[in-house]
Amino acid sequence: MPVFISYRHTDRPHAIAISTRLIRANIKTYFDVLDPESQTTDDITGVITRNITACTHLIAVVSDKTALSWWVPFEIGEATISNRRICSFKTEPTELPLYLDKWPKLSTDKDLEFFIDAYREEVATKRSMSLDSINESLYGTYSRNAELFHDHLKNRIKRGF
Template sequence: MPVFISYRQKDRQVAFAISEKFRANNIKYYLDVVDEESLTTDDITSVITKNIQRCTHLIAVISANTKGSWWVPFEIGEATIISRRICSYAYKTEGAPLLRSTIDIYKSFLPEYLHKWPILVNERDIDAFIRQYKSDKEESITLESLGSISSRLESLSAYGADQFHKNLKASL
């Protein structure tokens, strides 16, 4: 159940910080700059699409730097099509994390289509994502132990993603 980290190159340091948090919590993730195939291919679109399909979750790093990016919206779109669990990590470009009380102000900056999913704005929110991810993973393992293919498919379905989003939003 890896997490795909989507970001614009200008936000690489934030993406690395999130990946380090995942590594510290034993969460597998995909980050293009540590993937040899993505660095050497002539068909980056296929590599990105394949890796989104391999992941169950996607976190999109969103800042003022994201404006003008073609890849971040593409990656979010690909994850949406296949009902992945999607979150945005929104931060001010000068690096100062947002306070939860300012989320409504920041929502006005984010594209409207991102409001549908949980918006993470600080380290506490990343910790909530990690807790929900682990809970989601435990549920998936339980479903797999039942041996039912339909149960496993349901855990990756739109319903499973909707439950993840609902539970994470409630914990923020």
């Protein structure tokens, strides 16, 4: 159940820090700079789509620079189509697009710990799986489980514990 890290390249230091923290928590991540194929292909869209499909979660690193990116919104859109667990991680005080209100918004190390806890709970209860392992009859359940993940994490961030 890898986590896809979406970011604008100017926000790479934040993305690296998030990926490193997840890896230390034994959570596998997909990070494009570590993928030789993403560095050499002419079909970057295909590589991104395939890797989002292989992941179960997506964290979009957002800053005021993200608004200048075409890739981050594309990756969020791909994750939305696949009912991925989506979160944004705001790196600085900035106005976020309203469409990100649908999902949990992380902005601190504590929020990232809440994400890690919610991720582990999903692993323990087997509520999250890759899209290629879902048949039509399980798709509705998977979608409801994604909503459950988002609601639970949003409430935990709001409560602060």
